[in-house]
Structures are given as C-alpha cells and as structure tokens.
Amino acid sequence: MSQRWLAKSVVVTVIGALASVWMGLSLAATPDSTAPVAATTATDSPQYKRGKLLYIQCRACHALQAEEPHKVGPNLHGFVGRKAGTVEGFIFSAALKQSDLTWDEPTILKWLEKPSALVPGNTMAFAGIANPKDRDSILVYLQAETQPK
Ligand code: HEC
Secondary structure, eight states: OHHHHHHHHHHHHHHHHHHHHHHHHHHHTSTTSOHHHHHHHHHHSHHHHHHHHHTHHHHTTOOOSTTOOOOSSOOOTTOTTSBTTOOTTOOOOHHHHTTOOBOOHHHHHHHHHOHHHHSTTOOOOOOOOOOHHHHHHHHHHHHHHHSOO
C-alpha cells in the first residue's frame, strides 16, 4: 500500500518535472527568445538560403554588417523597425525622408515588391520582385543578416 503510494507520487513528480522542462523549452522557442538562437535556426532554413541567393540583386548597392560603408544605397544594418531614410552618413532622397515610413515587415515587403509604388520619387534603381515567396525569402535573409549581434 505505502509502496504503491510512493510509486504514484514518483510518477507525479516525474511528470511535473517533464512538464516544466517542456514549458521552458516552448517558451524558449517563442520569437521573443534570444537572438542567437533565432539566427542559427533561420540560417538553416530553405527560405534563408533562397533569400541569400536573391540578395545578390541587392549586394552591389547595400552592405548589411555594422561598420561596413554605405555603397550606392545605405548600409542596412539594423534597419528592421527603424524609420525610413534616417541612417547617418547617407544622403537619402527627399521622397524617402518624407515618406514617414517605418521598416516593419509589411512595409519591407511592399518596398521589395515595387519601391516606386510605395515611395514615388525614391532613388533606388530597382524594379521590384514579382514573386511573393521570393519577397518573403529576402525578408528572412535580411532579418537574420541585419540584426544587431
Ligand atoms: C542600384 C542600387 C540599388 C539596388 C540594386 C538596391 N537598392 Fe536599396 N536602395 C538604394 C538607394 C539609392 C536607396 C536610397 C533611396 C532613396 O533615398 O530614395 C535604397 C534604399 C533601400 C532601403 C531603405 C533603407 C532605409 O534606411 O530607409 C531598403 C530597405 C533597401 N534599399 C533594400 C534593398 C533590397 C532588399 C534590395 C534588393 C532586393 C535593394 N535595396 C536593391 C539602392 C539600391
């Protein structure tokens, strides 16, 4: 009788421990978890790899890492979540500066689709990316590569 009770309470304890480990893991897997974890997973994904390939179209004009100089276009390090046309040391068009846009995900995707439609008069010489899946992939790549480390 007392042995059965003991066995039961051990089972309950083990289940409790497993449950808290599981909850800890699923909490750690939320998008708000620490950046290095998210970045490692992102760089393994097919979307990231596709985005990296597509980024060749942007590479001549944009750097992504901190401390790299601006090219024909501004360095994009840390641009996600920032106000458009505000990076120091780059001369933006009046159109982009006055756009009052913030680079959140939907805005970036619209920009990638057709920059001239989102901000008429901007000076980025790039027609846009027609395929929505390709736009998503570039976004995944940009998010991983431009986030402050
Ligand atoms: C021919 C050069 C060129 C190419 C190619 C190009 N860009 Fe640009 N990009 C620019 C210029 C110039 C600006 C500034 C536009 C302005 O001031 O109106 C800019 C601005 C931007 C901005 C806004 C930055 C900010 O801080 O507000 C983003 C984001 C951006 N480009 C992403 C991309 C991506 C992603 C690609 C590839 C799909 C790309 N660009 C291709 C030249 C280029």
